[in-house]
Amino acid sequence: MEKSQALAALSALANDARLDLMRLLMPLGDQGLAAGEISRALGLSSSRLSFHLAALEQAGLIRSRKLARNVFYSVDAAGMGATISFLLNDCCMEHPEVMACCRHDSSVTAPAITPAAITPATAPQES
């Protein structure tokens, strides 16, 4: 991975809303989520969300595909992996103490935004 590309990815990740966005999309895999659903789940205005989505897509961290009227966004795991790989290998040069972070899966906290928190819109409203 090029340094410039890694810088773009790091810049994209260094934002509260975009980090939430990645955390929201990550467990959904390739299916992803429509922009409108993301907007509702994160409480972002449509224009603001579009801005952040464009930043992440340009950085190679998410992908989009059009389906009828909706645009579905999903994580680009390869892009995310390449970014982390850049940090580990090119930046930290496989520093033993840094590499240790890969082995012990420490501090796995509950995700801030659970997929269950997403309003399915079309699903029946439970009372």
Add this chain to the structure above:
Amino acid sequence: MEKSQALAALSALANDARLDLMRLLMPLGDQGLAAGEISRALGLSSSRLSFHLAALEQAGLIRSRKLARNVFYSVDAAGMGATISFLLNDCCMEHPEVMACCRHDSSVTAPAITPAAITPATAPQES
């Protein structure tokens, strides 16, 4: 690691000069390098370097220690590891395809700034 702390670290890393700085300091371990030497190695003005060093130190990615007239800066491997661990565990939730970046040590290129390029000039004289 707190999300706010991870955001600070990512913001600090999302900069060309600071990424070079980390790559310069990484192979030097705890010994680190004096600010003046870093300034010469990277071709940064002293005030500009001081700004970037402060950003990295505040983000918990480097440490400093005063030695006579010099301030030596070295990487905080634990801080860097925690940042990458946050990306892997909290952000990517151990997504299998992302976690793969830890295993195959791909694309290990020659460092942009080799430690040999640094003029030793004044070795840290402990008095």
Add this chain to the structure above:
DNA sequence: TCCACGTTTCAACTGCTCATGAATCATTGA
């Protein structure tokens, strides 16, 4: 064809990041 919906683009504004050079502070040796 028209309307409704989902999404993106645009202009304007605010605030932050980054770069520059001068000034300042701290330490050492003459």
Add this chain to the structure above:
DNA sequence: TCAATGATTCATGAGCAGTTGAAACGTGGA
């Protein structure tokens, strides 16, 4: 005490990132 050196802080200005609301665009159903 003074000058030299190493490093940081400050004021200034340029440019970019983020937010907002309105407008525009594309698609599908009536």
